Amino acid sequence: MSSAQPRGPVDSSRVPRYAGPATFARLPRLDEVGIADVAVVGVPFDSGVSYRPGARFGGNAIREASRLLRPYNPAQDASPFALAQVADAGDIAVNPFDIGEAVESVQAAAGDLLDTGARLMTLGGDHTIALPLLRAVARKHGPVALLHFDAHLDTWDTYFGAAYTHGTPFRRAVEEGILDTSALSHVGTRGPLYGRKDLDDDERMGFGIVTSADVMRRGVDEVVQQLRERIGDRPLYVSVDIDVLDPAHAPGTGTPEAGGLTSRELLEILRGLAGCRLVSADVVEVAPAYDHAEITSVAASHTAYELTTIMARQIAASR
Numbered sequence: 001m002s003s004a005q006p007r008g009p010v011d012s013s014r015v016p017r018y019a020g021p022a023t024f025a026r027l028p029r030l031d032e033v034g035i036a037d038v039a040v041v042g043v044p045f046d047s048g049v050s051y052r053p054g055a056r057f058g059g060n061a062i063r064e065a066s067r068l069l070r071p072y073n074p075a076q077d078a079s080p081f082a083l084a085q086v087a088d089a090g091d092i093a094v095n096p097f098d099i100g101e102a103v104e105s106v107q108a109a110a111g112d113l114l115d116t117g118a119r120l121m122t123l124g125g126d127h128t129i130a131l132p133l134l135r136a137v138a139r140k141h142g143p144v145a146l147l148h149f150d151a152h153l154d155t156w157d158t159y160f161g162a163a164y165t166h167g168t169p170f171r172r173a174v175e176e177g178i179l180d181t182s183a184l185s186h187v188g189t190r191g192p193l194y195g196r197k198d199l200d201d202d203e204r205m206g207f208g209i210v211t212s213a214d215v216m217r218r219g220v221d222e223v224v225q226q227l228r229e230r231i232g233d234r235p236l237y238v239s240v241d242i243d244v245l246d247p248a249h250a251p252g253t254g255t256p257e258a259g260g261l262t263s264r265e266l267l268e269i270l271r272g273l274a275g276c277r278l279v280s281a282d283v284v285e286v287a288p289a290y291d292h293a294e295i296t297s298v299a300a301s302h303t304a305y306e307l308t309t310i311m312a313r314q315i316a317a318s319r
């Protein structure tokens with residue numbers, strides 16, 4: 001844990017927020033503060049996608065869109081960057097031509113950051129990276145509860161015989177024993193599957209599902225209550241595939257599916273997780289080439305902001 005005073009973002013009343021290179025929320029770089037409570041880290045990797053490529057540019061698009069974030073979060077009544085040292089750790093640069101090597105590199109680099117005592121707020125990249133991130137987190141905390149926001153299950157087995165893809169990270173994670181199978185939830189799933197077996201396999205792995213339609217019918221508060229009961233006080237990892245949002249709210253993604261959550265619903269569900277033991281999180285699958293007016297990267301930046309706020313509040317409360 002950092003002992004230094006949190007540095008916080010550049011003051012946008014003194015330096016226009018559009019000036020200078022973008023770090024997440026205009027926060028300091030990790031090398032400027034030495035050690036952080038929350039390390040925001042990019043993973044420019046999209047060699048695991050099954051459809052449109054381009055999520056390798058997602059992290060930097062989120063950083064650009066995050067210039068407009070302000071230091072006080074009224075929805076959680078907290079100034080996250082004053083409560084904890086949050087810093088931008090830059091990118092984990094991985095091999096785009098060798099998925100296996102990339103997965104190993106992400107695990108190693110994430111492990112190094114976690115070893116400093118930081119929690120990770122990862123900006124993806126495609127969903128393949130959730131596997132090495134979970135491996136690194138489980139090495140520290142043991143099997144973790146998983147809350148997975150996505151249009152897709154991502155518990156498929158292989159694509160073209162490949163085990164490490166953006167459609168398969170959570171099956172691999174269950175196989176490896178790095179998830180607490182009593183607390184696994186998908187939120188926002190929808191759209192066509194390959195067959196009924198996809199759901200049967202998923203259920204057998206231990207996942208509970210709150211579909212996109214469930215969120216609409218049952219409402220955010222009831223969904224939050226159900227999720228919180230399932231999570232309890234377990235260490236929690238939250239993985240947000242931005243395609244959980246409707247393509248109207250997140251057009252800039254690789255495998256869009258109609259009928260998704262609104263950004264308001266997603267942000268409200270996340271806020272409802274305040275107080276959960278959030279040990280690390282990711283936001284993945286932002287593909288800026290398909291975006292318009294930064295709709296997707298703005299939504300992703302706010303998603304990371306809410307998650308970071310939860311972590312910062314918890315760090316401050318445990319001091």
Ligand SMILES: N=C(N)NCCCC(=O)O
Pocket residue numbers: 050051127152154166167241243254255285
């Ligand atoms: N993780 C994401 N975004 N998509 C998985 C889709 C896998 C498929 O093409 O069936």
Ligand SMILES: [Zn+2]
Pocket residue numbers: 150151152241243244255285
């Ligand atoms: Zn998805």
Ligand SMILES: [Zn+2]
Pocket residue numbers: 127150152154166241285
């Ligand atoms: Zn996904």
